Amino acid sequence: MESLEVPSHQHERSLERRGIGKALVVGILAAGLLAVSLVALTGIQAGRSPAERAATSLAMPIALIWLLLFAGTIACFIRRRVPLATLLALAWLTVGIAFNGSVAGRCLRSLEYPAASDPAANLESTLDAVVLLGGYAADNRFEVPQLGDDGQRLLFAAQLWHAGKTKTLISTGTAIGDARDPSLIGRELLTSIGVPDHVIFEVPGVNTDAEMVQLKAFFEDPPDQWLQLVGATRNKFSAGPQAGGPSIGLVTSAVHLSRAMRLADKRGLTFTPLGCDFNGRPAGRFEFRDLIPSSGAGRTFAVALKEQLARIVGR
Structure with missing residues (x-):
């Protein structure tokens, strides 16, 4: 009777699959150990509630991707797939940095x-x-205006009016497509919280630069109603505030204000900067749960990156 022998190439494939399986198990165990360590260290450092929040954060999609990249990196190093392991390690670091709340807050x-x-x-x-x-x-799906992430702008402008810090308000913005203009939505929201309609004026503009162009045109030839409210004659506004011209404040988010002021200066406009939404994080005590990436941090990092790119290209 002839002995049955497994062909060598099949045997090699079987060993290869076993090796890959063992490497993946080790990688997953390493990722699990990383997750458990972060939760445990957070609990030791800050208590049960922060530890529970850390565990919840680790169950979110971005954190799971981060852990899977770590598992893949470990598995590839075990299998000595150095190029792939290096690529996965770089991806793991990129996600860990770009979606890190502490890094994003400091960038902002x-x-x-x-x-x-x-x-x-x-x-x-x-x-x-x-x-x-x-x-x-x-507008939301019911065509009712609602505030977004930068809603503090509107509240701040309304507070300035109610505090007697300004005689008029100018709402800006033009929508693209079928949406209603931000300038009109701003008027509706301002009047809903007690700002008189007759002190609100609208200026168009599809982006910040376009708004500055339209604001320049507004102040070069202001409406008679606006002149009456500020108590001035038309020839007074031929120069900036230092020469007896209008005193104008500019309200926007703090991270956007630098770009807005730069574009205003480009158009020859002089504004008093009035920033709000100071969301940047100062350097503080290190916390282990800060190492867990999150989608919110990624969004913050994207805002900071957008403003940095605008600065680089001079916009």
Whole structure:
């Protein structure tokens, strides 16, 4: 009777599959150990509640991708697939950095318009107008205006009016497509919280640069109603505030304010910077759960990156 022998190539494939399986198991165990360690260290450092939040964060999609990349990196190193392991390691580090709340917060803070104190507290006299840049609200599916992530802009502008810090408000923005213009949505929301309709003016513009062009045209030839409200004659506004011209404040998010002021200067406009939404994080105590990536941090990092790119290209 002839002995049955497994062909050598089949035997090699079987060993290869076993090797890959063992490497993947080790990689997954390593990722699990990393996750458990982060939760445990968070609990030791900050207590049960933060540890529970850390565990929840690790179950979110971005964190799971991060852990899978770590598992893949370990598995490839065990299998001595150095190029692939290096690629996965770089991907793991990229996700860990770009979606890290501490890194994103510090990047955002470095780009925020510098302010030594609360901008509103520095106003010593009443402004002729406060420009409220659009982009902070939109209609929901019921065609009802609702605030977005930058909604603090509108509240801040309304607070300036109610505090007697400005005589008028200028709402800006033009929508692309079938959506309603941000300038009109701004007017509706401002009136809904007690700002009189007759002190609100609208200026179009599909982006910040276009808004500055339209604002320049507005102040070069202001409406008679606006002139009456600020108590001035038309020839007064032929120069900037230093020469007796209008005193205008500009309200937008702190991280966007640097770009807005740069574009205003490009168009020859002089504004008092009034930033809000100071969301950048200062350097603080290290916490282990800060190492867990999140989608929110990724969004913050994207905002900071957008502003940095705008600065590089001079926009």
